Amino acid sequence: MQLALYSLLAFTPILTAFLLLVVANRPATQAMPVTYLVTVIIALLLWKVPFIQVAASTVVGLIVTLEILYIVFGAILLLNTLQESGAISKIRQGLLGISSDRRIQVILIAWLFGNFIEGASGFGTPAVICVPLLVAIGFPPMAAVLALLLTQGTASPFGAVGTPIFIGINSGLEGAEAVEQEVARLGSNFSDYLNLIGAKTAIIQGVIGMFIPLLLVITLNAYFGKRKSWKDSLSVAKFAIFAGLAFVIPYALTAILLGPAFPSLFGGLVGLAIVIPAAKRGFLAPKEIWDFPDRTQWPTTWMGTASYEISNTPVKMTALHAWLPYVLLGLFLVLSRTRYLPLMSGFKRSRFAFLIFLEQMLLWRQSRFFFQRPSFSWWCASLTFCIT
Template sequence: MSLGLQALLAFSPILLAAILLIGLHWPAKRAMPAVFILTAAIALFGWEMSFNRVLASTLQGAVITLSVLWIIFGAILLLNTLKHSGGIAAIRHGFTHISPDRRIQAVIIAWLFGCFIEGASGFGTPAAIAAPLLVAMGFPALAAVMLGMMVQSTPVSFGAVGTPIIIGLNKGLDSASITERLVANGSDWSHYLQLITSEVAILHALTGFIMPVLMVMMMTRYFGKNRSWKEGLEAVPFALFAGLAFTIPYALTGLLLGPEFPSLLGALIGLAIVVPAAKVGFLVPKTSWDFAPAKEWPSEWMGSIEIKLDGLNERAPLAIWKAWLPYILVAGLLVLSRVSPDLKAFLTGLAWKTGDILGEKGITESIAPLYLPGGILVFVVLLTFFIHNMRVSELKAAIGESSKVLFGAGFVLMFTVPMVRILINSGVNGAELDSMPIAMASFVAQTFGDVYPFFTATVGAMGAFIAGSNTVSNMMLAQYQFGVAESLGRITRYHQRADCSDASCRCCCR
């Protein structure tokens, strides 16, 4: 089978996902089972993988899915617990008296609080929490949604306490083979993953600090009475201050602690810095800005559905420190579990390990429920039950709402993650071919050569667009991106040899 045909077959599942999800508008719960079936068929008949290995890869994907769902459940459960305890209502109330300037409100609530919710919960919750909060404070619904969507940028790679890295890359790369090479060069997998975390944090920080500027300028230009860029520019000093207040601790925690922390602690520290500064008027524009009266808004700014803060419990006043305490506990316990060798060893020592699934060498998996962020989040939920003097019925309601989200996400992931594991594990086959991601990578490296890095970010964006999830995009495309980089590295090293004068040579990748 030619390399071009291999690459086409290997790319077919991703292409089918794009056609079904984007072209035909199929819901993911219909599209991903079809994509999984196609992947399994290509593995069995194109790559001649044994049925036992395909089944073992599927089971491995199912175990990984449980890890993902455990984190999602913990993150969403804490959010819903605070909703029913009155915590979110108290946090909302705390934002209402900071500044009457809508630009300042947008920066603090949409940017900093939105980034915090992304770091703590991920999976679309910033738009679900921050946008209705803005609407309740008098923002047009369309403007609130736009700001909520713009938050889905800098904090996303470390959203839901680092899930895109912890799961997306951990399970999206062929960690076994990479670890062998790392050990041979005096390193290990944990250091390699931390290096990726550091690079991602630095790259996002270098660009992310400008996001609040774009947010306020878009808001004043398209939703202001005067449709003015200039009115947005007046808030640039404060917006840059807020951007740096988030991205500097974001980058430092990524460098020093790990993937669980940049978005969570970056936003928490940013809020602690920016909110008091705004209250005393630091860098706040002298002239306050507001939207035109609501009666003058175009109908399309609101739509036909009224957005409300459904279910935010106002049952009793809750002190602001109590409302924030659960998230502070999450941050503290996560740091402690990652920097304390004894605690880390204890929590990881309670992991459940599968061994070689169905006897397939190298196809193993493990779950450490107490070490994963999900375990810490659930523990904090139990503490919150007592700290906020909740009723049992309120906790039951939070668990019920979170479970519904879990089942919805779980059904799709139970097909998506096994599909990814089949792709990665396809390197062991009867046709003696490289794994599917490596086949795609080799073809791309040979075809595009040194210009490919120019398109790498677009490939990642495509994955997120198709999957609707940074975590799933990382799982689908990480091994492919790694393979292209490795192939291009081999080409570069080959051309540095004294006996190779042909700059177009690609034989080293064959």
């Protein structure tokens, strides 16, 4: 009984947020402060957490919020740079040149390119990059958001270069007696044990992920098609499964052979290299081109408050030049996260430790210098693109 009560208390903040956001339909600006107050009251009065520790955790939360805003700012900076330069228009023309079928476009952008970005930077950045890109080339905002939500489950267990494994699982399992006994039974060490967890995770996710592109196109046809029939997905089913395999095979092999750092990144990269030429040649592609209804027929539930209008004015820019920021983004992200490269070691030497005044006598918070943040890579990509 006591355990059930404690479990309910621990779940109360999550339940509060759910009731306010989903049931009461309150905006996050109202729901989350209330959730925070409920959490603080429970921590202080029921869990007897010291006030200084609650205050310190609050400051840590604010810092994490700033880090997320920093990431979002970099992504929006890059997107606006591409928009104002006309590169988005060129990218749109290029994607339409690969295939005019919206189902193939969403597989390329949300499934393959999105998983590549998730593997490189994590923290929800695929949504920040790919959703505006999909909207910009003519997708309804609701369809763009739904596409990213459906496709990111396969890549997210490895997050930003294995962060969920190396930090999340590592901190949760390291030092546990049962884990040490299992590692000893296997005759291994904890590092290899983490790699084993990553490999098994990739195999399980890979089996499911093989069918995610098919689920994606079924959803598009059923909810956003002119006839709203899932049967329209049958014509693209072979291509969807082909795209799923093009990602999950290198994804799983990377996890097994190289560890949890690069499965999503390499899976997306290899997948793009395989699927784009295949799509250009019409390999397994449907004969009938599928598109959304005319924009004037879109219901209001498909629309968002933001829009990305693309000019049809011809742009004097090559496709390579237009895609260069994303190429640079991937390059900078990989270089800044590869521990054996000189660039990474230089960034690591740039780490600094700072004391949060409310955490005095509790802990020192060591943070990586901003060069290692995904947003810095976006800044570099935007700046380089402007110069070129």
